Amino acid sequence: MPAQQRRITLKYLAAKLGVSTATVSNAFNRPDQLSPKLRDSILAEAKRLGYNGPDAKARSLRTGRSCIIAVVLAETLTYSLNDAVASEFLSGVAEVLDAHGHTLLLLPGRGRTQSPGSASMADGFIVYGLMPTTTLLDGLPQQCPRVAVDFDIDGCAAVHVDNQPASYAIARHALAGGAKRPGIVNLRLTEQPCNGRITHQTLLPEKHTITRSRLAGFHQALHDHGIDPKGVPMWNIEENTFDVSAPVIEDILDLPAGERPDLLLCMSDRIALTALTLAEQRGLRIPEDLRLTGFDGIREGQYRAPRLTTVRQDSAEKGRLAASMILGIAPRQRQVLTTELLLGDSCP
Amino acid sequence: MPAQQRRITLKYLAAKLGVSTATVSNAFNRPDQLSPKLRDSILAEAKRLGYNGPDAKARSLRTGRSCIIAVVLAETLTYSLNDAVASEFLSGVAEVLDAHGHTLLLLPGRGRTQSPGSASMADGFIVYGLMPTTTLLDGLPQQCPRVAVDFDIDGCAAVHVDNQPASYAIARHALAGGAKRPGIVNLRLTEQPCNGRITHQTLLPEKHTITRSRLAGFHQALHDHGIDPKGVPMWNIEENTFDVSAPVIEDILDLPAGERPDLLLCMSDRIALTALTLAEQRGLRIPEDLRLTGFDGIREGQYRAPRLTTVRQDSAEKGRLAASMILGIAPRQRQVLTTELLLGDSCP
DNA sequence: CTGTTAGCGCGTTCAT
DNA sequence: ATGAACGCGCTAACAG
Numbered sequence: 001m002p003a004q005q006r007r008i009t010l011k012y013l014a015a016k017l018g019v020s021t022a023t024v025s026n027a028f029n030r031p032d033q034l035s036p037k038l039r040d041s042i043l044a045e046a047k048r049l050g051y052n053g054p055d056a057k058a059r060s061l062r063t064g065r066s067c068i069i070a071v072v073l074a075e076t077l078t079y080s081l082n083d084a085v086a087s088e089f090l091s092g093v094a095e096v097l098d099a100h101g102h103t104l105l106l107l108p109g110r111g112r113t114q115s116p117g118s119a120s121m122a123d124g125f126i127v128y129g130l131m132p133t134t135t136l137l138d139g140l141p142q143q144c145p146r147v148a149v150d151f152d153i154d155g156c157a158a159v160h161v162d163n164q165p166a167s168y169a170i171a172r173h174a175l176a177g178g179a180k181r182p183g184i185v186n187l188r189l190t191e192q193p194c195n196g197r198i199t200h201q202t203l204l205p206e207k208h209t210i211t212r213s214r215l216a217g218f219h220q221a222l223h224d225h226g227i228d229p230k231g232v233p234m235w236n237i238e239e240n241t242f243d244v245s246a247p248v249i250e251d252i253l254d255l256p257a258g259e260r261p262d263l264l265l266c267m268s269d270r271i272a273l274t275a276l277t278l279a280e281q282r283g284l285r286i287p288e289d290l291r292l293t294g295f296d297g298i299r300e301g302q303y304r305a306p307r308l309t310t311v312r313q314d315s316a317e318k319g320r321l322a323a324s325m326i327l328g329i330a331p332r333q334r335q336v337l338t339t340e341l342l343l344g345d346s347c348p
Numbered sequence: 349m350p351a352q353q354r355r356i357t358l359k360y361l362a363a364k365l366g367v368s369t370a371t372v373s374n375a376f377n378r379p380d381q382l383s384p385k386l387r388d389s390i391l392a393e394a395k396r397l398g399y400n401g402p403d404a405k406a407r408s409l410r411t412g413r414s415c416i417i418a419v420v421l422a423e424t425l426t427y428s429l430n431d432a433v434a435s436e437f438l439s440g441v442a443e444v445l446d447a448h449g450h451t452l453l454l455l456p457g458r459g460r461t462q463s464p465g466s467a468s469m470a471d472g473f474i475v476y477g478l479m480p481t482t483t484l485l486d487g488l489p490q491q492c493p494r495v496a497v498d499f500d501i502d503g504c505a506a507v508h509v510d511n512q513p514a515s516y517a518i519a520r521h522a523l524a525g526g527a528k529r530p531g532i533v534n535l536r537l538t539e540q541p542c543n544g545r546i547t548h549q550t551l552l553p554e555k556h557t558i559t560r561s562r563l564a565g566f567h568q569a570l571h572d573h574g575i576d577p578k579g580v581p582m583w584n585i586e587e588n589t590f591d592v593s594a595p596v597i598e599d600i601l602d603l604p605a606g607e608r609p610d611l612l613l614c615m616s617d618r619i620a621l622t623a624l625t626l627a628e629q630r631g632l633r634i635p636e637d638l639r640l641t642g643f644d645g646i647r648e649g650q651y652r653a654p655r656l657t658t659v660r661q662d663s664a665e666k667g668r669l670a671a672s673m674i675l676g677i678a679p680r681q682r683q684v685l686t687t688e689l690l691l692g693d694s695c696p
Numbered sequence: 697c698t699g700t701t702a703g704c705g706c707g708t709t710c711a712t
Numbered sequence: 713a714t715g716a717a718c719g720c721g722c723t724a725a726c727a728g
Contacts, residue, residue: 007491009705020715025707034713052487056469057409058705061720066405067466068453077442077452078664087429094425098456103466104425105416106442106452118415118451121404121469139400143355242651277651300648303590303625316426357721368699373723382697406721409704 008051070105070122074129084298092319124326157332166339167217183261269294291347306345418453418470422477432646440667472674505680514687515565531609617642639695655692
């Protein structure tokens with residue numbers, strides 16, 4: 001027995017008790033493999049010595065499992081954690097992981113060319129949102145399960161919401177109210193970063209991004225309503241925050257009254273709420289002077305007056321489903337969740 | 349050389365290239381220990397075979413470091429991720445960790461009697477908010493660094509904000525406006541869970557909880573203003589969410605006009621915003637009929653009309669500081685951050 | 697500059 | 713029901 005151990009290990013505990021390491025291991029992991037009496041005495045001694053069970057690092061090396069699931073976020077962690085939709089998604093993920101004894105590791109997708117080495121620690125990966133480059137995904141271990149959320153990876157399970165039908169539905173509703181000058185505020189839809197007015201030429205090529213699908217829904221609705229989508233002005237927002245979207249929205253609201261849109265179809269609640277705030281500051285009446293629609297259904301848009309007209313997507317459920325798939329509880333398919341039209345006061 | 353390896357390892361790569369494992373290891377970890385030519389050829393072959401660098405599990409066992417920092421959250425993950433203050437804190441933590449090649453592991457404090465085994469994976473622990481029990485903290489590895497946030501652990505670095513002076517300042521400001529019937533809405537201050545009106549008898553004993561400090565600030569201000577704090581009605585909210593606080597707030601607002609407070613000192617912006625929303629629904633004028641103060645300074649309270657009068661605490665900075673302490677960049681002391689009085693329209 | 701070797705702490709098989 | 717021995721994949725110390 002070593003004189004004084006700086007850290008208590010299973011081996012040390014075994015030596016101290018005069019049993020083998022296997023027995024101590026079994027005491028923690030396979031209660032049926034030893035007598036209850038022995039087990040209890042081992043656990044008691046462990047507690048007395050302040051030994052908190054097998055070391056996670058060694059255990060994970062040996063078993064190959066860490067009970068850690070990583071969520072790779074397309075944006076920076078800072079952004080994602082401050083975004084209501086991403087946070088709600090994460091909370092759904094956390095709920096399921098927690099219920100199954102797993103923990104949540106957060107990995108940033110942006111800002112880092114190479115995923116940190118600790119990435120390979122995870123038992124599985126949930127990839128949330130389109131990555132700016134795929135280099136990061138290639139860096140992930142090939143073998144372990146992945147689930148993509150809000151976009152697609154070849155041959156990989158995925159969770160989506162019905163973006164295009166939902167956008168179509170809300171745009172139809174809004175147009176039925178009789179808009180003279182509709183406008184669309186996009187979210188990151190251009191090839192090059194651009195914060196402001198855009199044309200159809202500068203759009204990203206058709207891809208399976210959620211914002212592209214939402215735009216397709218808007219355009220379809222405009223078309224069905226007898227309006228040529230190409231004539232409808234569009235603006236682009238680079239980041240879904242108040243600070244980034246505010247200048248663009250200000251430009252829109254400060255247009256001469258005859259040019260200013262009387263309906264803004266926004267790709268997110270954050271954008272719509274920014275418009276709402278800035279419009280109120282300018283004394284514009286909602287919905288008389290300006291009608292607004294959002295997308296997401298975040299709480300902030302509903303716990304205020306006027307309530308936002310929007311599409312509610314259940315981000316928490318998206319998270320729960322993605323987590324269930326990773327853990328193998330739910331089948332690893334491609335699933336599309338349905339959304340719900342929320343008729344608020346911003347576009348009755 | 350084994351016939352067919354199911355997973356590529358450093359050893360396999362070394363055998364394949366006819367060099368020793370140490371050399372391959374050095375190629376990844378200590379570029380100066382081998383010729384650039386050899387290094388390049390090793391990295392090239394690694395890439396070709398799809399080997400993404402040393403396995404994190406094995407590496408962490410060997411080096412003792414995982415480059416993972418755990419944040420233990422007092423509440424459930426679901427709650428914390430949906431709370432603006434906690435999210436902002438986490439984003440500050442993530443920012444610093446990310447900049448230093450570390451990743452963030454989220455551990456729930458509530459709802460689990462024993463921390464998951466994977467906890468011992470972390471190199472350090474940031475403990476955010478008072479734990480319901482200390483059993484969880486005892487389960488954490490003793491040796492590795494800890495930082496407490498918003499409360500104190502014996503002999504442990506800590507980050508705080510100046511809760512009591514800040515509460516004193518905002519209460520003084522509010523009372524200077526001339527309140528006839530002030531009231532206080534607390535956040536989880538009773539021994540037993542209680543959602544509603546409370547008396548001084550049911551209060552938790554004096555402890556170093558942030559809400560207790562805030563209450564002390566309120567009481568001091570009332571006293572200095574010539575009002576006996578014991579005569580001021582108090583309500584308690586069990587969870588800082590709209591859904592939980594709404595019934596209590598409704599009871600307050602639905603009191604007969606002569607009993608209804610004309611000033612509510614709220615312990616959080618979330619509570620104050622709930623009061624604002626519900627008051628608006630009842631046609632009460634803010635601040636004429638009811639004046640409201642919050643605490644935290646979350647965005648949601650400022651990007652709306654009327655803007656909330658509140659105390660702004662820089663949660664992100666709190667997170668950055670805590671992370672810096674854990675990484676050893678900042679000295680591991682007890683630090684108290686200052687706050688800022690934000691004069692909005694809800695209590696001018 | 698490169699190779700050899702000895703564990704890091706543990707789980708598991710195969711003995712008894 | 714219990715113990716001895718092996719190796720998970722890697723890095724650090726040392727030898728050449």
